[in-house]
Amino acid sequence: MATPLRSIDWGSIAPLRLRARALADGVYAGAHRSLRRGPGVEFGGHREYVPGDDLRWLDHRALLRHDKLLVREFETETDRGLRIIIDASASMAFRGSKAPASKFAFAALLAGALARIALASGDPVGLEWLGGAAVRPLPAMSGREAFERVVGALESAATSGDLRLDAAALDQAFGAIARRAKRGTIIVLLSDLIDLPDEALDRFAALGLGGRVLLAVQVLDQDELTFPFHGTVRLRALEGASVVETDAEATREQYLAKLDGIADEWSAKLTYLGGQFVRASTSDDPAEIVRRSVSAVAGRFTHGIDG
Amino acid sequence: MTFVYAAALAVAILAVAPFVAHLLQRRRADERDFPPARLVPPSQPVARRRRRIDDRALYAVRTVAVLALALLGATPFARCSSLALGREGGASIALAIVLDDSLSMLAEVEQKTRWDRALRAADELVEGAREGDAVGVVLAGAPPRIALAATTDLAAARSVVRSLSASHRATDLEGALELAQSLVHGLPQTDRRMVLLSDLADGHPDGPPLGESSETPLWVPLTDLAQPAANCAVLRADRQRDRATIRVACFPAAESRRRSIEIYAGDKVVGRTPLPDEAGGVDVGVDLAGASGDLEARITGKDAIRADDVAPVLATTGGLSIAIIADPAGAKLVTGGAPPVEQALAALELDVRLRPLPLLPDRLEDLAGFAGMVIEDPPGFTPEARRSLAAWTDRGGVVLLALGPHAPLAPLGANFEPLVPGSITWGPSPSPGLDDKASVLFGSAAAGLVDFRPRGRATVDLNALGGAVQVSARWKDGAPWLIERPLGRGFVFILTVPTSPDESDLALRPAFLLLLDRLVDATRTRNGAYRITVGEAWSFEGAKSLEVVGPEKAQLRVTEEGTRKVVVPDRIGAYDITLDRDKLTRIVAASEKEVDGRPRKVSPGSQSSSLGDTRARVDLSPYLAIGLLALLVSELALRLRARRTPPLDAERASPAS
Numbered sequence: 001m002a003t004p005l006r007s008i009d010w011g012s013i014a015p016l017r018l019r020a021r022a023l024a025d026g027v028y029a030g031a032h033r034s035l036r037r038g039p040g041v042e043f044g045g046h047r048e049y050v051p052g053d054d055l056r057w058l059d060h061r062a063l064l065r066h067d068k069l070l071v072r073e074f075e076t077e078t079d080r081g082l083r084i085i086i087d088a089s090a091s092m093a094f095r096g097s098k099a100p101a102s103k104f105a106f107a108a109l110l111a112g113a114l115a116r117i118a119l120a121s122g123d124p125v126g127l128e129w130l131g132g133a134a135v136r137p138l139p140a141m142s143g144r145e146a147f148e149r150v151v152g153a154l155e156s157a158a159t160s161g162d163l164r165l166d167a168a169a170l171d172q173a174f175g176a177i178a179r180r181a182k183r184g185t186i187i188v189l190l191s192d193l194i195d196l197p198d199e200a201l202d203r204f205a206a207l208g209l210g211g212r213v214l215l216a217v218q219v220l221d222q223d224e225l226t227f228p229f230h231g232t233v234r235l236r237a238l239e240g241a242s243v244v245e246t247d248a249e250a251t252r253e254q255y256l257a258k259l260d261g262i263a264d265e266w267s268a269k270l271t272y273l274g275g276q277f278v279r280a281s282t283s284d285d286p287a288e289i290v291r292r293s294v295s296a297v298a299g300r301f302t303h304g305i306d307g
Numbered sequence: 308m309t310f311v312y313a314a315a316l317a318v319a320i321l322a323v324a325p326f327v328a329h330l331l332q333r334r335r336a337d338e339r340d341f342p343p344a345r346l347v348p349p350s351q352p353v354a355r356r357r358r359r360i361d362d363r364a365l366y367a368v369r370t371v372a373v374l375a376l377a378l379l380g381a382t383p384f385a386r387c388s389s390l391a392l393g394r395e396g397g398a399s400i401a402l403a404i405v406l407d408d409s410l411s412m413l414a415e416v417e418q419k420t421r422w423d424r425a426l427r428a429a430d431e432l433v434e435g436a437r438e439g440d441a442v443g444v445v446l447a448g449a450p451p452r453i454a455l456a457a458t459t460d461l462a463a464a465r466s467v468v469r470s471l472s473a474s475h476r477a478t479d480l481e482g483a484l485e486l487a488q489s490l491v492h493g494l495p496q497t498d499r500r501m502v503l504l505s506d507l508a509d510g511h512p513d514g515p516p517l518g519e520s521s522e523t524p525l526w527v528p529l530t531d532l533a534q535p536a537a538n539c540a541v542l543r544a545d546r547q548r549d550r551a552t553i554r555v556a557c558f559p560a561a562e563s564r565r566r567s568i569e570i571y572a573g574d575k576v577v578g579r580t581p582l583p584d585e586a587g588g589v590d591v592g593v594d595l596a597g598a599s600g601d602l603e604a605r606i607t608g609k610d611a612i613r614a615d616d617v618a619p620v621l622a623t624t625g626g627l628s629i630a631i632i633a634d635p636a637g638a639k640l641v642t643g644g645a646p647p648v649e650q651a652l653a654a655l656e657l658d659v660r661l662r663p664l665p666l667l668p669d670r671l672e673d674l675a676g677f678a679g680m681v682i683e684d685p686p687g688f689t690p691e692a693r694r695s696l697a698a699w700t701d702r703g704g705v706v707l708l709a710l711g712p713h714a715p716l717a718p719l720g721a722n723f724e725p726l727v728p729g730s731i732t733w734g735p736s737p738s739p740g741l742d743d744k745a746s747v748l749f750g751s752a753a754a755g756l757v758d759f760r761p762r763g764r765a766t767v768d769l770n771a772l773g774g775a776v777q778v779s780a781r782w783k784d785g786a787p788w789l790i791e792r793p794l795g796r797g798f799v800f801i802l803t804v805p806t807s808p809d810e811s812d813l814a815l816r817p818a819f820l821l822l823l824d825r826l827v828d829a830t831r832t833r834n835g836a837y838r839i840t841v842g843e844a845w846s847f848e849g850a851k852s853l854e855v856v857g858p859e860k861a862q863l864r865v866t867e868e869g870t871r872k873v874v875v876p877d878r879i880g881a882y883d884i885t886l887d888r889d890k891l892t893r894i895v896a897a898s899e900k901e902v903d904g905r906p907r908k909v910s911p912g913s914q915s916s917s918l919g920d921t922r923a924r925v926d927l928s929p930y931l932a933i934g935l936l937a938l939l940v941s942e943l944a945l946r947l948r949a950r951r952t953p954p955l956d957a958e959r960a961s962p963a964s
Binding site for chain 1: 337338339340341342343344345346347348349350
């Protein structure tokens, strides 16, 4: 059965352009120091000096300690791009009874804010899609126009599709990043993680190889997090044709356990690979979520530098 | 029915309201979007089962409560209907209930037999009787019987009515009404009634209307029973070698169409013939093609009465058979043919099989097939014949011994024992004619023997015959003309003149036919008739023991009347009789007139509403009110129980679960 195309319920998040900019500016003020405190580039190791090397990178301390001419190597900071993968499948159109906006709108707000932060640092930003309709993937780009293009792509998209039935969606989004993203690229997945194919976690984790940094942000509605129903309810999934009639009180605990199971599985796998996992509710303060996301990524870098 | 009653009953429609509410409560839950629906385990059966159990009990209680409420509002109209007598001034009533227990009452009406309807009506009448009323019960199955003499003991009347059962008898409504009238006649109650509970099918549809000339008012309440019932019946089924003759009656004639008579040997059909398209009794021949074993005749198809669709097929040699032993030369007629005694017996049509024999058989086995015997002017009996004759009469054989001129000519070794001990002489009658005063046995026919002048007469030594001898007719000089003597279980008629026309003109006189009728009657009494119509009696004179088992394997009650034992079967079919260790099979057949289902007319006054009616007499409102109260208490109890019952989730969470 074809999944109907749903327009985005932006709720109080509109206009995205202004909200994302304001959100990024607030978060950037807090994250700026953290980013600038480090070298901004990643230490790449030592090698013996050969004639012709720039003497600025000669390690004087190593010469005094080991009596050897060693040159410090660094990776350029322009390689640290941001690739955002945003889930635009049908389930992301859901907006609960008390939510300010749909899950996709919230995810788009996070994506816009993260993109602006990255662009402000001079890092290129790219955009890939999981499912959706009228979506426009964006290659990594930087500059003043990039933010407008990212926001424009987010605003023009519509949710659609069942990812469990669309095997090509993962290839399309993850494949492009795997081919083009360089070492040090930050890859952020914004999704509810509910209706992803079973292999999605492994495929996403595989992107972390080669020095890339992974961050999965699970965006859920408050109703999905609390299961606030009572009595007998009939629940219809937005992806697939499944309809479940259940006694809410009797099955609440089992449902929440399964939902937590998904989060635990993603968190464990990503942590093992050096990635990060953040769970967000559409009722949460988006600034806090962006801040946690930036901190998670920054922590990864700090740890890498120190280590 | 007034508008108020109708409106009250219309409330009953609201009985569906709990059902509608139940459906609304059980409607499908609203469907809503929820992306992680696949993570939610379904628990639909648990929820519905719990709701179904609770709802069902409440639903039933509420529905019945609404119905009870509607009926309670309409109780002036909705009352229990029963048969009740009309009373003028509240005076006591002498009531004779005539209950028809004939075969036609077994016809089914709306899955109940007419008998059931009539019996229920009788019970209602007795229940409606008051203290001071006298109730009697007469059964109209032929012959009519008094089941209960008029009594004011209503409990006894109730008990008797409830103990009655249907029979296969014919119907005698007139006789039953006469009996009923005699029951209530002379009772102190001034208001006397007869109630006839019958289908009125007595075989006399053109007879005078019932109750027309009755002094006691007759009420016929169950007029709906007087509908002609289509029926076919097997009246008789006789076998003669490889052919069976089945007597069948159908009413109406069209009922016989597409129906057949089939002969069964066990479960196998050994003969079949379609029924002729005729009403009334008709004989149908069926070829049996050498079938053996117990045979049964059945009519195919179904009709109103099933009990008469089956009858056993028995060989006719088992019937009442009388042997005629007469010298063809001495007893012949100038016009030829059989001896006069044989012709007279055949002319009487007494359903007796006659068999002429040249000599008296010497062996008991040869005599065993006969129930009676006429011996004409024998020259004594040989010792072998005497021995077999003694054994035969001891087992119930009946003999008419007509002594004649050969009596004193007995050869050496021959005499008339055991029938007539002592000497017998033969000579001219000194006094012609019989003493009619000493021959009351023949009634008015005795006058025809006053001038009876035979050529001679035999003289018997009465002293040698013993004390049980009875002289039933005498000559004018006082000598015995007819002697009756019991012998064992059998009986002997000793006639002192022969029946031969050469010796006298006795065969031409009416008393002769009466004598033969008496002979056949005694034969039936001593042996039990081979086939009787239901309602008639088997009477066994001198029997020491008697046991009768009916077609339903039930043992019949035997009554003793002096020296005879009497059994009255009231079901058609074959009966096994054990008579002094002798095994007999006897048949009880249905009455032909009982098949005619046309009802007898009744006088117009017999259906007057002043005699009684079927209007309600029992007000249901108190019972309905109590029932309604009980229902409300039940609902409260159910609600209380539902409140105390822990929710399903709590049960699951408890450690015990």
